Amino acid sequence: MNLLIYVFKRILQTIPLIIIVSFLSFFIIRLSPVDPLAELKMNPAISQETLDAEIQRLGLDKPVIVQYFKWGKSFLKGDLGVSVTGEKVADRLMERIPNTLLLTGFVILLTWLVGIPLGIFAALNWKKPADRILTVLSSIGMAIPSFFFALLLLIFAVKTGWFPTGGLTSFNFSSLTPLGKITDVLWHLVLPVTVLFTLSLSGLQRQMRGNLLDVLESDYVKFARAKGLSETKVVYKHALRNAINPMITLLGFEFSSLLSGAALTEFVFQYPGLGRLVLEAVLKSDINLVMASLMIGIIMLILGNLIADILLKIVDPRVRV
Amino acid sequence: MKNEFLSVFSFKEVFSQLIKDKFALIALIVLGILYLSVAFADFLAPYSKDFSDRTQSYVPPSQIFTIDEKGHFSKPYTYNYIREFDEETYEIIYKLDRSKKYYLNFMNKGEPYKLFGLIGSDRHLVGVEPEGRLFLLGTDINGRDNFSRLLFGGRISLTIGFLALFISFPLGMIYGGISGYFGGKIDNIMMRFAEAIMSIPSFYLLIILAAILPSNMTSVQRFSLIVIILAFIGWAGFSRVVRGMVLSIKTQDFVKAAESYGTPKLRIITKHILPQTISYIIVAITLSVPSYILSESGLSFLGLGIQQPDASWGNMLKEAQEYINIVSRPWLLTPGFLIFVAVLSFNLIGDTIRDVLDPKSKVR
Numbered sequence: 242m243n244l245l246i247y248v249f250k251r252i253l254q255t256i257p258l259i260i261i262v263s264f265l266s267f268f269i270i271r272l273s274p275v276d277p278l279a280e281l282k283m284n285p286a287i288s289q290e291t292l293d294a295e296i297q298r299l300g301l302d303k304p305v306i307v308q309y310f311k312w313g314k315s316f317l318k319g320d321l322g323v324s325v326t327g328e329k330v331a332d333r334l335m336e337r338i339p340n341t342l343l344l345t346g347f348v349i350l351l352t353w354l355v356g357i358p359l360g361i362f363a364a365l366n367w368k369k370p371a372d373r374i375l376t377v378l379s380s381i382g383m384a385i386p387s388f389f390f391a392l393l394l395l396i397f398a399v400k401t402g403w404f405p406t407g408g409l410t411s412f413n414f415s416s417l418t419p420l421g422k423i424t425d426v427l428w429h430l431v432l433p434v435t436v437l438f439t440l441s442l443s444g445l446q447r448q449m450r451g452n453l454l455d456v457l458e459s460d461y462v463k464f465a466r467a468k469g470l471s472e473t474k475v476v477y478k479h480a481l482r483n484a485i486n487p488m489i490t491l492l493g494f495e496f497s498s499l500l501s502g503a504a505l506t507e508f509v510f511q512y513p514g515l516g517r518l519v520l521e522a523v524l525k526s527d528i529n530l531v532m533a534s535l536m537i538g539i540i541m542l543i544l545g546n547l548i549a550d551i552l553l554k555i556v557d558p559r560v561r562v
Numbered sequence: 563m564k565n566e567f568l569s570v571f572s573f574k575e576v577f578s579q580l581i582k583d584k585f586a587l588i589a590l591i592v593l594g595i596l597y598l599s600v601a602f603a604d605f606l607a608p609y610s611k612d613f614s615d616r617t618q619s620y621v622p623p624s625q626i627f628t629i630d631e632k633g634h635f636s637k638p639y640t641y642n643y644i645r646e647f648d649e650e651t652y653e654i655i656y657k658l659d660r661s662k663k664y665y666l667n668f669m670n671k672g673e674p675y676k677l678f679g680l681i682g683s684d685r686h687l688v689g690v691e692p693e694g695r696l697f698l699l700g701t702d703i704n705g706r707d708n709f710s711r712l713l714f715g716g717r718i719s720l721t722i723g724f725l726a727l728f729i730s731f732p733l734g735m736i737y738g739g740i741s742g743y744f745g746g747k748i749d750n751i752m753m754r755f756a757e758a759i760m761s762i763p764s765f766y767l768l769i770i771l772a773a774i775l776p777s778n779m780t781s782v783q784r785f786s787l788i789v790i791i792l793a794f795i796g797w798a799g800f801s802r803v804v805r806g807m808v809l810s811i812k813t814q815d816f817v818k819a820a821e822s823y824g825t826p827k828l829r830i831i832t833k834h835i836l837p838q839t840i841s842y843i844i845v846a847i848t849l850s851v852p853s854y855i856l857s858e859s860g861l862s863f864l865g866l867g868i869q870q871p872d873a874s875w876g877n878m879l880k881e882a883q884e885y886i887n888i889v890s891r892p893w894l895l896t897p898g899f900l901i902f903v904a905v906l907s908f909n910l911i912g913d914t915i916r917d918v919l920d921p922k923s924k925v926r
Contacts, residue, residue: 261758266767272774377585380913384906386856388863389879389898396888406885501765505860509883519766520864523773531770538763 244554251550255543259536266535267312270528271305278325312532322529324522330533333518338537340409341514344507345499347430348437349492356442357488360449365476367454375446382443387436387502391509394432405429407511436506441495448491453484482556489553496545500538576844579918586914589907596904600716604675607710608689608696611873613673615695618643618705620891622656624697626666639663642695664694700893702881708893712900715873720904722789722874723854727847729793730800735843737797738804739831743812753805759798768795768857772866781872788867792854800846807839841919848912852905859901875901 276282278295295301300308315322321330359375366372398404405411409429410422417425456462457480465475504516511517515534522530580586599606621643630636641658648655670689676682690696698709741752759767771791775784811817812835820830861867862876870877875897881887882894 257754258758258761261755262762265758266762266770269770269774380906380909384852384902384909386859386898386901386905388860389895389901392879392882392888392895392898395885396892399885399889497761497763500763504763504765504769505863508864516765520769523769526773535762535766535770538766539761542761542763 244551247554248547248551251547255547258543259539262539263313263316263532263536264309267309267528267532268305270523270526270531271308276526312529316532316536321533324530325525325527330529333530334515334533334537337513337515337518337534340512341500341503341507341516343426344430344433344437344503344512344514345496347434348441348499349495351434351438352441352445352495353492355438356445357449357485359442359446361453361476361481363446363450364453364457372450375450379443379446382439385439387440388505388509390439391433391436391506394435395509398432404432409513433503433506433510433512437499437502440502441499445488445491445495449484449488452487453480456480456484459483486553486557489549489556491549492552493542493546493549497538497542500541576915576918580911580914583914585910589910592903593907593911596716596900596907597720600713600720602677603710603713603717604677605683605685606687607707607713608670608672608686608698609707609710610673610675611706611711611714612871613707613710615701615705617645618695618697618701619645619703620654620887621645621695621697621701621705622891623700623893624695625658638666640666640690640694640696642693662694664690664696666690666696699896700891702878702894708878708896711873711878712875712896715875715878715897716900718785718868718872718874719855719859719876719901722785722792722858723851725789726792726796726854727851729790730797731843731847733793734797734800735804735836735839736831738801739808739836741801742805742808743827743831743835745809749805753802756798756801759794760802764795764857765860768792768861769864769866771795772861775866781869784869785872788858788861792857795857796850796854800850803842803846804836804839807842808835811835811838845912845916845919848908848915852908852912855901855905855908859897 278292278301282292300311303311312322321334324330324333363372363375394404395406398406405428409426411417411425411429414422414425453476457476462475462480465479466472470479500516503514504520506512507514507516508520515538519531519534519538521527522534580590604610624640624643626638626640628636628638630639641660641663643656644659646655646657647653666688667690668688669685670687671684672686672689674682674684688696697707699712700708702708702711737752737756741749741756768791771794772788775787779787808831817830817834820834825834858867858874859876859879862874863879865877865880868874868877878897879895882898887894
């Protein structure tokens with residue numbers, strides 16, 4: 242029950258945030274000099290009436306503030322509007338969101354499975370050669386630009402032919418067996434996941450190492466050692482629990498940074514995810530599409546933080562509501 | 563809170579620690595070489611950034627010979643490439659034109675330039691006669707020298723982050739300072755606004771802002787607006803940390819003393835409180851330069867940042883987006899290596915500075 246109230250409170254807190262963000266982004270996009278109807282206007286087959294109807298439909302003839310409220314009203318009703326190409330925004334998003342969730346989900350899972358043990362390992366071997374090597378490797382991992390790394394992997398894929406060079410499915414996807422479909426998707430995920438995994442692994446490993454080192458110096462760990470507890474017990478039973486708490490908070494933020502990082506990687510690998518959709522929409526000044534995908538991105542971020550907070554509350558009951 | 567753990571900033575101590583650390587020393591030297599090379603780009607580059615020979619598009623790096631055909635040592639020389647179309651494989655091939663040797667001349671006479679906009683000269687470190695072509699790292703689609711453009715592009719890529727820092731850090735400091743010092747409602751409203759900016763996935767915000775730039779701007783205008791955009795993304799997160807520190811500093815006695823003299827509030831913030839955060843700021847600055855470099859290159863890579871004909875490492879990599887280019891023209895990837903090297907060096911230096919100023923933090 243306590244937890245439910247906490248969740249409810251947190252959701253209430255995010256409402257003003259969502260309003261400010263949507264307001265801000267709406268105005269920024271409307272400043273764009275790109276005419277959303279430019280493509281239609283160039284087409285001689287499109288009559289003036291059709292153009293006027295489009296302007297009416299997108300509300301382009303009204304002042305920006307009116308447009309914002311019009312957009313906000315329909316957004317609350319669950320109607321995300323129509324994109325400049327005439328498709329329903331909701332349909333396009335539904336097509337992309339699962340793909341992005343698949344990609345980021347995979348990456349987060351893998352980073353945690355590998356990053357946490359590596360961080361612990363480095364902390365326990367503090368200043369020994371193994372730790373030094375990991376530090377150097379993580380420095381390198383943090384410094385590679387994601388798109389450059391993606392390009393390098395692309396060369397590898399083109400040269401060896403071992404991996405597909407883009408997209409999420411092969412051209413013969415619909416004729417594959419269910420098992421074949423899963424392997425096909427996984428096959429396409431290998432390279433983008435590798436890029437994002439490398440980037441987030443380095444940060445996570447360092448953070449975990451730092452946290453554990455801090456905790457290992459605290460008084461209660463010294464006391465546990467003085468009491469004569471075995472080193473394994475001290476580390477895994479006492480120190481680790483406190484070292485992992487800040488990591489859970491980080492999980493929420495990781496989600497947002499992955500959304501950002503994924504955009505460039507998606508672009509290089511032609512991956513049909515949210516990041517590429519935003520990029521295409523921004524270039525066409527497709528206001529409904531940009532707004533919708535931004536809002537989805539922010540809601541995903543807030544949800545990520547919320548989940549992290551709830552997890553933290555479960556793991557560490559001392560957290561104040 | 564954080565302030566109590568940071569030791570007082572002393573440039574001398576930081577510098578001596580940087581030199582002691584092996585990695586940091588290498589990083590310092592690498593960055594030194596990079597910045598010197600881009601500063602003297604006009605002299606070091608055989609060509610200007612706009613020099614283009616349309617007959618020489620996608621030419622591989624010039625081969626430099628030191629042993630001539632008779633097997634004798636010779637002054638280094640190179641041959642020009644000829645583009646030929648192979649009618650059997652339908653590929654363009656590049657052959658050496660062995661009919662004429664071009665000797666490499668030091669202090670070669672080439673295109674005139676003005677070093678730092680002051681000293682006029684037409685001497686370049688290395689070069690060949692006007693009819694010869696010296697492309698140390700090949701050329702791009704327009705037959706422009708990749709090596710020269712790397713040097714000129716580095717000017718933009720390596721400075722844009724620093725310029726953005728000059729805007730985002732003062733802004734974040736003042737914003738966080740005011741928010742933390744005044745507290746209450748002001749603090750609440752200001753922090754909600756900063757959080758709103760932070761909660762937009764930064765790269766989405768970056769491309770939205772870059773996309774609203776009109777296309778008919780001069781390159782200087784575009785450059786400055788991109789600096790402002792980068793700064794706009796970065797200040798919010800920083801201001802939150804500053805605010806947290808200000809909250810704890812403002813309760814200290816020296817602030818109370820200044821208040822009792824009737825010092826204006828803005829002066830208390832800028833002269834008494836903010837200087838206390840200097841150690842954290844130095845660490846944050848060195849650690850955030852690389853993220854600005856990465857943002858700029860990502861933006862230019864997508865075609866939203868620095869535009870042709872200007873060069874930046876990001877927009878030079880744009881050509882590598884085509885499969886054929888990355889597989890058969892690997893020299894087009896060199897800007898990526900330079901971004902990597904620069905970012906890695908900044909990270910290593912930043913880590914060392916943090917270790918010196920914040921000995922409690924072991925996150926290395």
